[in-house]
Amino acid sequence: GDLLVAAVPAEFTTMSGRRLRKVIEESVKSSMGPNMVVVVAGLSNTYSSYVATEEEYSSQRYEGASTLYGPYTLAAYLALYKTLAEALVDPEHSPLPSGPSPPDFSHRLLSFMPPVITDTVPPFRHFGGIHTDVQRGHSYKPGETVTAIFHSGCPRNSLRTNGTFLTVERKRKVLADKSDHSSPVLSRLLSHVPQAYFNVVEDISFLDGNLLSTMGRKGKPPIEKSAIWDIIYDDNDWSTKFHWYRPGSLKELRSQSLAKVSWDIPVGTIPGTYRLCHFGNYRHFIGTVHEFSGKSSDFRVDSE
Secondary structure: OOEEEEEOOOEEOHHHHHHHHHHHHHHHHHHHOOOOEEEEEOOOOOOOOEEOOHHHHHHOOHHHHOOOOOOOHHHHHHHHHHHHHHHHHOOOOOOOOOOOOOOOOHHHOOOOOOOOOOOEOOOOOOOOOEEEOOOOOOEEOOOOEEEEEEEEOOHHHOOOOOOOOEEEEEEEEEOOOOOOOOOHHHHHHHOOOOHHHHEOOOOEEEEOOEEEEOOOOOOOOOEOOEEEEEEEEEOOOOOEEEEEEOOOOOHHHOOEEEEEEEEEOOOOOOOEEEEEEEEEEEEOOOOOEEEEEEEOOOEEEOOO
């Protein structure tokens, strides 16, 4: 491609950034062509304060006074990034040494957090099981909060990196496939209908080989072939909350815990059937860690 990103671990002034871009462009122009674009991405990986030009440093205004390593800080960056750019486009003729490795102080860190010994649940209960369910039969509206409490394990068993401790899911009924019928005439008619028309939220179903609308119809309930739950929110969203705690007294000595999952229903939420789900890991008394999940009862969200 023709895009080159210069990741810098500091905050460059406007003129410092221009000079860095110019040095990089001149270093790789012969290899990448005249249409190359250089982007300076500041505050990458770490932060070493400002990088001002020598002239800006001499004036000792805010940026110059915040350039911690002296008036030649930018000159050092320009020389190093020139070498890096040349090695990037021509690694065979411009090899780079591995350079110094950052020190590893992890073996010297002290932790006063007691380890997780084991997780348990009350008799006849299971991890991910419901302790306090949503209000059954209650139709929630945007602006209200729906909550469910699950039997859980300590979150320190797994931080669920790139995962989630909760989801809010909406039900999407997947009805009979357009090839799933008995009438050859209907088969030919439906062969021209996109399958997307059969993947609807909750208002159309197949009944006895006929495509019927269930809105305002009486009689048999719609025949649902299967259901798919779409994840709408997780613990990364502002409208959800995850609260883990140990109930009762002497909490530090208890091995049982609960997880409270809450969803503040946003304005504009699509009406439909929803559920709350909880995901976690529990530690067995022999030390092994196991994954679990649980879900609340379905509940309805109506329009405002």
